Amino acid sequence: MAGELNTADAAAGASDALARFASQLHWEDIPPGVQHEARRALVNFFATALAGCRDPAIEVAARVFRPFGAEGACTVIGRRETTNALHAASLNAMSGNVFDYDDTHLPTIIHPTAPVAPALFALAQMRPVTGRDLLLALVAGVEIECRLGNAISPGHYQRGWHITSTCGVFGAAAACARVLGLDARRTLWALGNASAQSCGLVENLGSMAKSIGVGNAASNGLLSALLAAQGFEGPAMPIEGPRGFLRVTGERPDFASLTEDLGRRWALSSNTYKPYPCGVVLNPVIEACLALHAEAPVAPDAIERVELRGHPLLRERTDRPAPHSGREAQVSAQHAVAACLSSGQAGLDQFSDGAVAATARHGLAGRLSFIDDAALGVESATVTLHLRDGTVRSRHVAAARGSLATPLGDKDLERKLIDLAAWGGSGCAPQPLIDALWSLDCRGDAGTLMRLAA
Amino acid sequence: MAGELNTADAAAGASDALARFASQLHWEDIPPGVQHEARRALVNFFATALAGCRDPAIEVAARVFRPFGAEGACTVIGRRETTNALHAASLNAMSGNVFDYDDTHLPTIIHPTAPVAPALFALAQMRPVTGRDLLLALVAGVEIECRLGNAISPGHYQRGWHITSTCGVFGAAAACARVLGLDARRTLWALGNASAQSCGLVENLGSMAKSIGVGNAASNGLLSALLAAQGFEGPAMPIEGPRGFLRVTGERPDFASLTEDLGRRWALSSNTYKPYPCGVVLNPVIEACLALHAEAPVAPDAIERVELRGHPLLRERTDRPAPHSGREAQVSAQHAVAACLSSGQAGLDQFSDGAVAATARHGLAGRLSFIDDAALGVESATVTLHLRDGTVRSRHVAAARGSLATPLGDKDLERKLIDLAAWGGSGCAPQPLIDALWSLDCRGDAGTLMRLAA
Numbered sequence: 001m002a003g004e005l006n007t008a009d010a011a012a013g014a015s016d017a018l019a020r021f022a023s024q025l026h027w028e029d030i031p032p033g034v035q036h037e038a039r040r041a042l043v044n045f046f047a048t049a050l051a052g053c054r055d056p057a058i059e060v061a062a063r064v065f066r067p068f069g070a071e072g073a074c075t076v077i078g079r080r081e082t083t084n085a086l087h088a089a090s091l092n093a094m095s096g097n098v099f100d101y102d103d104t105h106l107p108t109i110i111h112p113t114a115p116v117a118p119a120l121f122a123l124a125q126m127r128p129v130t131g132r133d134l135l136l137a138l139v140a141g142v143e144i145e146c147r148l149g150n151a152i153s154p155g156h157y158q159r160g161w162h163i164t165s166t167c168g169v170f171g172a173a174a175a176c177a178r179v180l181g182l183d184a185r186r187t188l189w190a191l192g193n194a195s196a197q198s199c200g201l202v203e204n205l206g207s208m209a210k211s212i213g214v215g216n217a218a219s220n221g222l223l224s225a226l227l228a229a230q231g232f233e234g235p236a237m238p239i240e241g242p243r244g245f246l247r248v249t250g251e252r253p254d255f256a257s258l259t260e261d262l263g264r265r266w267a268l269s270s271n272t273y274k275p276y277p278c279g280v281v282l283n284p285v286i287e288a289c290l291a292l293h294a295e296a297p298v299a300p301d302a303i304e305r306v307e308l309r310g311h312p313l314l315r316e317r318t319d320r321p322a323p324h325s326g327r328e329a330q331v332s333a334q335h336a337v338a339a340c341l342s343s344g345q346a347g348l349d350q351f352s353d354g355a356v357a358a359t360a361r362h363g364l365a366g367r368l369s370f371i372d373d374a375a376l377g378v379e380s381a382t383v384t385l386h387l388r389d390g391t392v393r394s395r396h397v398a399a400a401r402g403s404l405a406t407p408l409g410d411k412d413l414e415r416k417l418i419d420l421a422a423w424g425g426s427g428c429a430p431q432p433l434i435d436a437l438w439s440l441d442c443r444g445d446a447g448t449l450m451r452l453a454a
Numbered sequence: 455m456a457g458e459l460n461t462a463d464a465a466a467g468a469s470d471a472l473a474r475f476a477s478q479l480h481w482e483d484i485p486p487g488v489q490h491e492a493r494r495a496l497v498n499f500f501a502t503a504l505a506g507c508r509d510p511a512i513e514v515a516a517r518v519f520r521p522f523g524a525e526g527a528c529t530v531i532g533r534r535e536t537t538n539a540l541h542a543a544s545l546n547a548m549s550g551n552v553f554d555y556d557d558t559h560l561p562t563i564i565h566p567t568a569p570v571a572p573a574l575f576a577l578a579q580m581r582p583v584t585g586r587d588l589l590l591a592l593v594a595g596v597e598i599e600c601r602l603g604n605a606i607s608p609g610h611y612q613r614g615w616h617i618t619s620t621c622g623v624f625g626a627a628a629a630c631a632r633v634l635g636l637d638a639r640r641t642l643w644a645l646g647n648a649s650a651q652s653c654g655l656v657e658n659l660g661s662m663a664k665s666i667g668v669g670n671a672a673s674n675g676l677l678s679a680l681l682a683a684q685g686f687e688g689p690a691m692p693i694e695g696p697r698g699f700l701r702v703t704g705e706r707p708d709f710a711s712l713t714e715d716l717g718r719r720w721a722l723s724s725n726t727y728k729p730y731p732c733g734v735v736l737n738p739v740i741e742a743c744l745a746l747h748a749e750a751p752v753a754p755d756a757i758e759r760v761e762l763r764g765h766p767l768l769r770e771r772t773d774r775p776a777p778h779s780g781r782e783a784q785v786s787a788q789h790a791v792a793a794c795l796s797s798g799q800a801g802l803d804q805f806s807d808g809a810v811a812a813t814a815r816h817g818l819a820g821r822l823s824f825i826d827d828a829a830l831g832v833e834s835a836t837v838t839l840h841l842r843d844g845t846v847r848s849r850h851v852a853a854a855r856g857s858l859a860t861p862l863g864d865k866d867l868e869r870k871l872i873d874l875a876a877w878g879g880s881g882c883a884p885q886p887l888i889d890a891l892w893s894l895d896c897r898g899d900a901g902t903l904m905r906l907a908a
Binding site: 056064067068069070071072085087159160165189195201209212220223224226238241242243245 | 541649653656657662664667688691698
């Protein structure tokens with residue numbers, strides 16, 4: 001199928017080409033490694049959603065949605081109630097992403113699964129969808145979502161667009177269009193309807209308002225496809241048109257990347273999963289601190305100063321001496337070092353509001369310095385402790401766990417789901433869900449899986 | 455109250471200042487002329503919504519929404535069914551705007567009422583709201599919506615943002631926050647939740663996808679306020695922050711205009727109502743053609759050529775010799791001249807798909823030329839007919855009806871509602887609705903008015 005795509009005039013017919021791709025992709029076109037990555041992405045998604053499902057943002061949103069939603073059979077992950085597909089899609093996307101602990105498409109920093117998978121599972125609880133069709137649609141949706149992101153990165157996020165939300169709605173629309181069996185023309189309309197609903201600002205990160213953008217991406221993506229199925233038309237070129245998504249929200253979009261190697265190169269191959277609930281640039285720092293603690297615990301008072309050598313992005317993104325909340329702590333090197341050195345752990349408990357108060361008492365923040373080293377990749381860093389007794393202890397991490405070079409293994413992802421299901425307190429039994437996800441492509445009715453996550 | 459606002463550091467505290475404005479404005483603070491403009495805006499809104507309520511875009515959206523919405527008491531204008539507040543807000547906003555026949559805030563070309571009024575009336579059918587409180591909230595919401603538009607015009611629309619949708623969600627959020635009685639802090643959160651949902655692309659104009667953006671502006675604005683009321687927090691500076699709405703979607707935003715003369719200068723004073731279902735720059739051309747026809751009908755075959763002298767925007771926006779649809783015809787001078795000269799009318803029937811086919815047969819398009827004259831305002835134009843028999847007939851319009859200089863009178867707006875209610879075919883009796891709108895500020899329960907529009 002890939003060979004049929006004309007990639008020569010990408011800018012002219014990109015929306016059409018992507019719509020054809022989504023509507024014509026077959027399971028057999030997808031390499032087994034990518035098929036498996038889709039299953040891995042789902043295991044990771046359910047892990048983070050089971051952790052997030054009791055967050056106040058989701059509690060409030062569920063309460064506000066309740067009077068508006070028709071009775072529905074769709075599962076809200078980690079919760080007892082069921083609701084309609086649009087609200088379920090939204091709430092489950094919020095749960096999956098609320099801690100930013102979900103997956104990361106490295107070239108764009110999109111969290112690709114949170115907007116797409118919840119829309120698909122909600123649809124699968126409205127009408128029967130096989131597990132294989134759902135996985136296929138997930139692959140197609142993530143591909144389109146991330147290709148849009150590629151075309152406008154890094155300017156789009158730098159300008160202030162929350163790329164997970166802005167591109168996610170297209171991914172959800174394309175994925176749902178595929179599950180609905182829409183032809184290329186109606187899939188194009190679904191992308192058009194998504195373009196009219198694409199939104200989300202970086203300014204909202206750190207507040208609950210972030211979550212409504214992510215939730216909308218899922219529910220509005222689903223809505224886009226449902227509208228298109230009923231004849232709700234969009235424009236011919238929602239993505240590449242003169243006033244279309246890429247030109248309006250991107251600086252000098254790279255149109256060629258939209259369709260280059262489409263069907264041969266896969267976004268899911270650049271997808272990663274976080275071992276720690278933090279910005280990915282902190283991974284090597286955290287790993288080094290955990291190793292230092294494991295070697296021999298060190299009391300905060302014994303530390304004279306800490307040196308972090310890393311890629312300049314480490315300093316740019318995480319030099320945050322005094323975070324005010326758990327959410328800010330997720331992107332604070334000062335907090336991460338203090339919390340991980342003192343506890344030897346790096347889970348959600350170490351990045352809670354309470355943990356912020358505890359590490360602030362150590363006063364380590366003022367004793368930490370960064371050394372930029374552009375020769376290092378973002379997956380690499382060195383942590384050096386200068387102790388008051390003159391001892392110097394140092395640990396270098398070449399490629400942190402969770403990077404493409406050292407990905408989390410399937411067992412790591414299972415463990416993450418088990419741990420986060422317990423942390424989230426929903427009472428959901430993790431093992432049946434894990435088993436169902438690994439065998440999803442053999443499941444006749446994908447929607448039934450959701451009951452295992454309730 | 456206006457005097458309390460500190461407008462010195464507009465960029466620093468604009469979100470907060472606007473939130474305070476919306477939450478603290480009193481009916482007595484609003485000049486009687488502006489109060490009346492709010493009533494006029496509503497008469498015009500119901501007129502266009504009663505015309506649009508059977509458009510295929512609204513039919514499809516209503517059908518797609520139906521299974522998801524809980525039973526609700528909220529009226530869908532021009533229709534028998536009731537639904538929940540979010541869906542009613544969305545559908546009614548679509549109906550009001552679908553023909554672009556709704557009101558126009560001249561400095562920004564925002565259609566201000568369509569996103570705000572439906573959210574308010576939906577809310578008023580959820581809980582009792584007095585007519586005065588609804589009008590007050592409408593004034594506040596339109597003010598914030600249009601001030602955001604002022605700060606980013608004209609670059610925002612030129613870049614490709616559908617400004618009615620992008621700014622409309624803020625207006626709806628602020629208006630609903632006011633009706634819910636939210637304090638300044640929660641009103642600020644409502645604006646933050648709106649910022650996470652602000653969207654809409656010019657690329658979608660001319661397709662149904664435009665309407666989902668406008669509908670979302672209303673329903674997501676309402677949702678933003680409902681979430682804020684329950685504690686769903688937003689960021690401190692959603693509007694002026696470094697990654698906030700203005701900087702992300704505007705080129706060099708004019709921050710000062712956000713709060714300048716707030717409470718003294720009113721957006722509704724720059725609001726206009728269309729006498730014809732067309733781009734406003736066509737108004738003087740249409741009026742001249744209608745006058746020429748009234749003076750003495752002229753057969754299309756008798757015309758050798760037509761000259762339009764007008765502001766350069768007339769040519770830039772409406773030089774469209776071969777529109778393909780009624781929607782394109784609304785911004786085609788060639789179509790407008792042919793249709794109005796031949797029929798002597800300029801209603802929705804003259805800008806339908808069928809009318810396009812009819813005027814195309816005249817072949818007048820190739821015989822029409824533009825003369826740019828920057829000395830003329832956009833409300834002014836001269837139409838000159840050179841007939842084959844050598845006769846020259848000309849008509850100059852200095853200030854077309856519907857401009858700020860020659861606004862539609864209250865009786866004109868009543869007539870528009872009566873005509874469009876009949877055109878839309880809903881069977882809604884216009885006079886009781888008109889009477890209720892003019893006396894809305896004396897009505898104890900504003901929501902009951904909606905039954906008159908069903």
